[in-house]
Amino acid sequence: MTLEPGSVAIIQLAWARRLGLDDDAFAAAAGDRIIHADDTARTVQFIRLFGNSALVGPQWALDAAAGLPDGELAQHGTLLTLTRDHSGHGLGASALFFADDLPLRQPSGELTVSQGSPEAVELEAFCPPDDVNEVSLSDLEHRFTIMHMEDGRRTPVACGAYTEWEGILAQMGVLVAPQWRRRGLGSLAASVAAHEALASGLTLQWRADVSNKGSLALARSLGFTAGGIQTSVLLG
Known part of the structure; x- marks a missing residue:
């Protein structure tokens, strides 16, 4: 089934709040990756949502990921490699459906x-x-x-x-x-x-x-x- 046009905005709002971003972060991204540093985070997360992406984690992780395309960051192995020196271990990659x-x-x-x-x-x-x-x-x-x-x-x-x-x-x-x-x-x-x-x-x-x-x-x-x-x- 096809989502109603307003549903995508609702989903993006929920994820923005879940990740600690501004409410309009995904809507305003216009295809650019959203970067959010949180040095207290116990996880590093990459999210691709209806064509826009976000990377959330400590600043050192964001620096290590700079220049990598979304397709690579979506791979669990890539995030494991980036976080190896900080004992990163698997939470995996999950497909999102709505x-x-x-x-x-x-x-x-x-x-x-x-x-x-x-x-x-x-x-x-x-x-x-x-x-x-x-x-x-x-x-x-x-x-x-x-x-x-x-x-x-x-x-x-x-x-x-x-x-x-x-x-x-x-x-x-x-x-x-x-x-x-x-x-x-x-x-x-x-x-x-x-x-x-x-x-x-x-x-x-x-x-x-x-x-x-x-x-x-x-x-x-x-x-x-x-x-x-x-x-x-x-x-x-």
């Missing part, structure tokens, strides 16, 4: 959804640690867990969740138990969470590691629009 509306996915039968934390925690116990860490349900305030009923017992099988960024964006995540994947439950859980967020007046954001083909494909299948990339390293 939506201001999505088609509503309808379940084929009766659906039981829990908004409790214990169910989401139980679901995480069924999933590989890498998946749990990438989605990080514990960081997503609003959780909608699909429950499977069998022999009177409720088992969590998928969870769609979001948390608010700057009161503007709904940062989303979806986790599905391995044995329940490839059945459309991820799409269904994402749709439930997404429409709750949209009903609250938020614009949707989806971040997926650039190597996570499943998450990238799910974002596209749901109707999200690609908007950029975020590459980050954590400083030692």
